[in-house]
Amino acid sequence: MNTPLASDGLVAVYEAPNRPFQLRRFPLREPRAGEVLVGVRMCTICRSDLHSYQGQRPNPTPGVLGHEIIGSIVALGEGMVADMRGEPLRVGDRVTWSEFFIPGDNWFSEVLDLPHKSPGVEKYGHLSADTAPHHHGGFGQYCYILPKSWILRLPDELSDAEATPINCGVATAVCIAEAADIGLGDTVVVQGLGLLGLYAAAIASARGAKRVIGLDTLPARRALGLRFGCTQVFDPAALSEDELVAQVRAQCPPAGADAAIELCGVPEVVSAGLAMLRTGGRYVLGGVVNPQSYVRLDLNLLLRKLITLRGVHNYHPRHLVQALDFVCAQRQRFPFGDLVDGRYGLDQVDQAMHDAAARRVLRAAIVP
Numbered sequence: 001m002n003t004p005l006a007s008d009g010l011v012a013v014y015e016a017p018n019r020p021f022q023l024r025r026f027p028l029r030e031p032r033a034g035e036v037l038v039g040v041r042m043c044t045i046c047r048s049d050l051h052s053y054q055g056q057r058p059n060p061t062p063g064v065l066g067h068e069i070i071g072s073i074v075a076l077g078e079g080m081v082a083d084m085r086g087e088p089l090r091v092g093d094r095v096t097w098s099e100f101f102i103p104g105d106n107w108f109s110e111v112l113d114l115p116h117k118s119p120g121v122e123k124y125g126h127l128s129a130d131t132a133p134h135h136h137g138g139f140g141q142y143c144y145i146l147p148k149s150w151i152l153r154l155p156d157e158l159s160d161a162e163a164t165p166i167n168c169g170v171a172t173a174v175c176i177a178e179a180a181d182i183g184l185g186d187t188v189v190v191q192g193l194g195l196l197g198l199y200a201a202a203i204a205s206a207r208g209a210k211r212v213i214g215l216d217t218l219p220a221r222r223a224l225g226l227r228f229g230c231t232q233v234f235d236p237a238a239l240s241e242d243e244l245v246a247q248v249r250a251q252c253p254p255a256g257a258d259a260a261i262e263l264c265g266v267p268e269v270v271s272a273g274l275a276m277l278r279t280g281g282r283y284v285l286g287g288v289v290n291p292q293s294y295v296r297l298d299l300n301l302l303l304r305k306l307i308t309l310r311g312v313h314n315y316h317p318r319h320l321v322q323a324l325d326f327v328c329a330q331r332q333r334f335p336f337g338d339l340v341d342g343r344y345g346l347d348q349v350d351q352a353m354h355d356a357a358a359r360r361v362l363r364a365a366i367v368p
């Protein structure tokens with residue numbers, strides 16, 4: 001049974017790139033059929049929120065940011081009785097949900113099995129603040145989960161910090177590990193040990209990789225890599241590209257790495273990553289999300305080495321289920337909760353953005 005709603009709720013509105021967020025009130029209404037209204041419990045700042053804030057990607061202004069969110073159900077719209085696994089949904093339940101929602105069944109969802117690439121797909125934390133129902137991002141007190149989203153109830157044992165990155169960082173890393181086809185006994189190179197790289201390393205290890213080699217220029221992230229499944233770590237800034245490739249390949253007998261994953265957003269690392277692979281190896285791009293990511297490559301190398309090259313952007317709804325199950329199954333082994341290392345109120349989003357941009361924190365969390 002839904003209880004009476006508050007008349008409105010606060011949103012920290014994104015006014016323009018590099019400008020202070022403004023706290024504004026927007027009205028609340030009862031959720032419509034297919035919708036769920038949640039009170040936001042936590043929203044972690046993803047790198048794409050930072051890119052929007054810094055003006056590196058177009059986002060409508062005034063806008064609502066934040067898509068890596070969990071919330072507690074405040075009210076359920078008609079028909080919303082169960083999550084995507086069939087578990088009943090009730091007022092008060094903690095839930096995660098897909099970072100995107102689609103306009104309905106279409107060729108991409110029904111035939112190509114790529115719902116996340118449907119024409120007209122929209123993402124939480126990417127809409128104008130003027131677009132109803134206004135509460136559609138994580139930097140606010142409330143969020144409407146809109147029709148054609150995928151919802152999962154969260155088990156009680158997961159902490160908010162463990163659960164919040166599941167619907168972006170973890171699910172994307174699960175999709176990347178699937179694209180890289182990581183299996184038992186593989187040697188995997190992860191280029192970049194930010195949040196996605198750390199989850200990718202842990203998932204590679206959990207999928208049975210024998211060696212996981214992490215590359216990052218920051219000592220603190222290399223140290224974290226060793227806690228998240230990496231068997232070796234290297235500082236790519238301390239070596240020439242040829243030396244780095246030689247040292248990594250020396251760890252991948254007899255012929256090079258089975259798979260390499262780019263998660264640092266730097267196009268220039270791709271040639272080194274490809275050179276680390278064995279013949280028949282797999283290379284997955286997961287970090288170069290910005291346009292104009294040009295690079296010079298010897299395509300003959302890909303051809304002769306029979307390399308598979310894949311891009312990953314967002315994820316299929318099945319990866320959300322796998323992400324939740326992975327975190328639940330592996331939480332005793334990997335300290336997922338430690339990755340969320342800064343907490344800020346709704347009136348401190350500017351500070352959180354600055355700390356995240358300066359890499360003073362790995363994952364800043366807004367707790368409205």
Ligand SMILES: [Zn+2]
Pocket residue numbers: 046047048049067068168169
């Ligand atoms: Zn994200």
